[in-house]
Amino acid sequence: MAPSGEALTRLLAEVGWQPEQFARRLNECAGRHGRTERLHLKTPYKWRKGDVPRAPWPSLTSALLSEVLQRTVGIDELGWPSDGFEAVPASAGLDLPWSSGGALRAGEVVNEPEGMTHRRMFLTLLGSALTSPAHEWLIAQPPQNIASTAGRPVSGDVVDHLDAVTASLRRMDDHLGSGQTLGLVRKHLSTVVEVLRERSYTDSVGRRLHGTAGELLRLAGWLSFDDGHHTQAQRFWIAGLYQANAAGDRGLGANILGFMSCQAKDLGQLRQAVTLAETARASYPATSPKVETILDLRAAEAYANNRSVTDTRRALDNAFDRFTDSRPEHGDPDWSYWINEAQAHAQAGYCFVKLEDWPRARDHLRAALRLQSNEYTREGALRNALLATTYVQQEHPELDKALALGDQAVQTLTGQVTSTRCIKHVRNLVGALAPYRRTPTVRRFCQDARDLIAS
Template identity: 85%
Template sequence: MVSSGEAITRLLAEVGWQPEQLARRLNERAERHGRTERLHVKTPYKWKKGDAPRNPWPSLTTALLSEQLQRTVTLDELGWPDDGFEALPASAGLELPWSPAGALRAAEVVNEPEGMMHRRMFLTLLGSALTSPAHEWLISQPPRAVASSTGRPISGEVVDHLDAVTASLRRMDDHLGSGQTLGMVRQHLSTVVGVLRDRSYTDSVGRRLHGTAGELLRLAGWLSFDGGHHSQAQRFWIAGLYQAHTAGDRGLGANILGFMSCQAKDLGQLRQAVTLAETARATYPESSPKVSTILDLRAAEAYANNQSVTDTRRALDRAFDRLTDRRPEHGDPDWSYWINEAQAHAQAGYCYVKLEHWSRAREHLRAALRLQSSEYSREAALRNALLATTYVRQAQPDLDKALALGDQAVQTLTGQVTSARCIKHVRNLVGALAPYRRTLAVRRFCLDAKDLIST
């Protein structure tokens, strides 16, 4: 019988990795799946000697090795005991009919109490699995009727009240960040799901309720993504697509695809990011200039990460053109409230940072900071971190300006709002400053940022 140490040694040789490489890949995988645990790079040497890893490393290791070897690697093959985790793709339980009943079930599945899911590990969708839900949403036939005859009737006025709470939660996220808002969003989603399940309503009210649930799922996905929980975000967004489909709301569905594109680029899935962004643009009827602006900016970000300069500039030009469209016949959904000139400049600045066009990035980021409504917000922290990076990365670094901006970002993220996404940009800034660690001010900043970026 092959020992566990011999098994992991053989599999590492088959993959062509040293133990340190395995540890780094597992840490990347853990971060991608929203896990907080990290391995020391030397720990897999203990596994080669026969030690069994603790949770969640057995399930993560089998998933990683299966992906690399293009075959199933099991715990039995490794000689490791069952760690009690069930590793499932983020789409698990969401292979449902594109119908009102399927949409309701999707919302129930993803909003189960966390205690019911603590033995499951959802693996982030990558590659074609990432774009498959978008394709299904695109080709599914719209439902003919959404009315329900179950329970006491509910009126459109009640939906107005539910939507008012949703709007309040959106704006609460702007000031508190993901860490303090997601629980409240999930509670409100439970209320809306309960109404959909237990009350009777007309077709028009039913579509509105599914639209409300879809926007809450979109928001929950965004909060999860902002907090670094990628597989959870994907589950919320897939369920949100079901609601958008049942509601007949192409704008909501396109917006969800835009957020999925934003996540895909962060996961390094650059081709999939472009596919999702362009699917969103192609399927939206362009009835709202603000929504069209949002979708164009998502496309610009995807192209910038893919180093497509011409496509990035075209998408940005189109976004700014649409943002100035103020014709009275256009109506904008409430969830598009956040897109304004400051936000458009911020996202353009991000694009030019990715393209390493430092002066143009600074032009847009400075405009965003000048136009923003609050100095201490998640978006302000992000803009300061990106702007600081341009001063470090330019041909002649200006460390004083970079550190002053970096200090503001750290101050905001330490005492005002929580955002793993923004912390990642501060971490990138610290990495860019590494060649200048001999400078006292740089060492001081990196020390001040240490606790923040280690979270």
């Protein structure tokens, strides 16, 4: 056995993985870092015998094993030559001044064409690196004056038109999903960044433009996260925080932190998820009941994943109380349109699923499905998959109800919208049904879901 094979064999034994498990984790790692390449499950057997993997697998192997073992595992330790990739954190290129110029540069950096960064391996931020951008944004001072004298002037009417396109893209995502919307968001972001760079504007118009760019970066991060590209999402969101600071918009920044918290829990960074959610709540000046509701629900999700029952219920109670708050002095931002009673019940249902409180989860998810206006959306698919799971996991499973809901989720995700995040919940449902695989209807559903899950 060649030295490289010996090193890999030793490291796999250290983490307790068989080659097939290793291949699956590598494929997940590739997707998380924005790579499209995928590995055959048997290929690591060849590496153990001494074959040298092609790029980008040496860098991905180094990144994955370093993450799992909590120490640096270099390519040289594996006995492999460099594959030409430069492994850098997701925050690379985003250590910028908290100024209008820094915000503009952040928007340019993260929206560069793929070819510009093809040989760089961006690594997902974990641990304290995940919360560091939030703390920097929290203490940053908004720039005093961001007026520009370059080029032809831009009026507030132009920003109105740009914001109308942004609003349309947000709603397009609801019905088409992440895979078909991100390209359009990036093109629109390029337009806004170009206006910021090449046109002249007053301070107030400039802040509005940065706010528009920040919301597009928030949306681009969400679409990337929903599609399973965690590193790309982090880059968009960090750049969005720069825009929020330049715009002087604490609500936008807090909303971005809420999405970062949502991602952190999916990455298994549960303490960091709570930190991000609470930073979002603490930083927001409480001028919109809808925004407060969103931030309370993000906190509830973080606490539910942390199995903190009391904190989860307190955050949910706060969120539902907001619906009776009709203070007239401040309006709600357009990006908060999606939060309504149906969505609040859906997120509460998710929280109780995580707490394994199946009756409460079912009550909230049923309410969400009853209140929603269109079941053939990503959120409808997610609610059906979660509700189906409660029927499987309860003390006396009701498989027929679970399968009917599961069929609806699969149908929506196959023919209506794309969402890697929602497919993960269908995969969880299939796993929960594993003890009942001998039942013909269960076997049929698992077969129907197989192609969706494989995608």
